[in-house]
Amino acid sequence: MEQEMRTLVLLKPDAVQRGLVGEIVYRFEKKGMKIAAMKMLRMTKGSAEEFYSVHEGKPFYNGLVDYITSGPIVGLCLEGENVISIVRTMMGKTNPAEAEKGTIRADYGIDIGKNTVHGSDSIENAEKELSIVFDEADFV
Numbered sequence: 001m002e003q004e005m006r007t008l009v010l011l012k013p014d015a016v017q018r019g020l021v022g023e024i025v026y027r028f029e030k031k032g033m034k035i036a037a038m039k040m041l042r043m044t045k046g047s048a049e050e051f052y053s054v055h056e057g058k059p060f061y062n063g064l065v066d067y068i069t070s071g072p073i074v075g076l077c078l079e080g081e082n083v084i085s086i087v088r089t090m091m092g093k094t095n096p097a098e099a100e101k102g103t104i105r106a107d108y109g110i111d112i113g114k115n116t117v118h119g120s121d122s123i124e125n126a127e128k129e130l131s132i133v134f135d136e137a138d139f140v
């Protein structure tokens with residue numbers, strides 16, 4: 001039997017600004033994933049730097065931190081079998097121009113920065129990212 005796991009999804013500022021929250025959350029719900037926690041927030045610079053610390057020093061790092069802190073975002077903790085890889089497949093490649101047809105980034109992404117969604121890439125990163133975005137009390 002596959003192991004139940006959880007992941008962190010962020011609906012980035014371009015998703016919230018364009019009114020795509022419902023549409024994107026609908027895709028995950030329809031796929032059968034359980035929403036264990038969900039909230040709208042604005043990331044602080046400190047949280048964003050910790051969140052993206054794996055990218056520190058890369059040419060896009062400062063722009064990435066500026067962008068993710070530029071407006072409200074929505075965080076989701078999703079649970080289900082193989083949820084990490086299924087979410088990554090549903091999101092598509094990082095660059096919307098290269099994302100497979102029918103993926104979230106292909107359908108909604110503007111460019112490699114404003115690519116609409118984030119999804120954790122491993123169990124370890126999911127736990128780290130969930131702890132940055134959510135408190136215990138957010139899990140209902």
Ligand code: UDP
Nearest residue numbers: 060064093094112113114115117118119121
């Ligand atoms: N990113 C960027 N320029 C790049 C590579 C990445 O702006 O050349 C941004 C992009 O928004 C991406 C985020 O940095 O979602 C994190 O990069 P990663 O390689 O982890 O991509 P992801 O896991 O989000 O597909």
Ligand code: MG
Nearest residue numbers: 118119120121
């Ligand atoms: Mg990543």
